[in-house]
Amino acid sequence: MATREAEIASCLPGELRTWPDGRDRPAGVDAVRLVYRHAGAPPQFDEATVLGAVQRAARAWAGCGIAAEVLGEAAATLPGAPPVLVQWNEAEARGNFALTDLGARRLSLNAAMFKLLAQRNPGHPAAQTLQMALSHEMGHFFGLMAHSRRCIDVMSYYDSGHGEVCSTRDGASPKAVVEYRALLPTACDIARCRAVNGRAR
Ligand SMILES: [Zn+2]
Structure with missing residues (x-):
């Protein structure tokens, strides 16, 4: 390897x-701020696991030269540009493990897909799939469209x-x-x- x-x-x-x-274009913000909401998560992931994956992806993308911050939900109500909401929402993920709605500033994870993965392939490291999906979708908020x-x-x-x-x-x-x-x-x-x-x- x-x-x-x-x-x-x-x-x-x-x-x-x-x-x-x-077509790639600038992110248009000086910082990408994210909030994680654990409601609706599949049973195989506890809150700390998913939050940790969100934080790792954010830290890595900050290498782009744009700050990336993961906030608590209370901070999401502060004035200013609304943060990206990372949520579990099967409908918005539309059959993907994760999907981004840039306009609505939402990154939706799909609990049903992760439940299916755990059933069909229990030996597969689902936390890695979660990390990859989060990292990928987060990249779209930094302007990578292609x-x-x-x-x-x-x-x-x-x-x-x-x-x-x-x-x-x-x-x-x-x-x-x-x-x-x-x-x-x-x-x-x-x-x-x-x-x-x-x-x-
Ligand atoms: Zn993509």
Whole structure:
């Protein structure tokens, strides 16, 4: 797995490639503030586990040069730009593990999908799927709209939907491991985020 680790840690020239499925733009805020609401979570995750995953993703994305803060719910009522609400809402997640509504500033997690995962594949580390989904969706709030063609990136899509497949540095198939994608933003995710937000490298 040395290749995966090297891909996470470094972003080589030419590796910032995206699928033509969105247009990156600056985040438009000086800080991304998030609030986590535990109501409706599936039984396999306690509040500290999910909150910890939200905090890890936020800390990693702060490498983009935009502050990321996880607030308590009481702080969410303070004046100013409303924070992103990270919530369990199956309807808004629409069949995904997680889905973002940028306009409404909501990141919805899907309890039904995680319950299904636990039933069908109890040996699978669901906390990793949770971390990856949170990291990915959070990236959209930092302005990353297009999905990466580099399999390892937390912002990647494995295929284009039209037969094209994401790339790995050594050319190996991403299907060689159950989940090739990183759990937290990689060097290329952060480099793209810094570029679109006008942060020097
Ligand atoms: Zn996405």
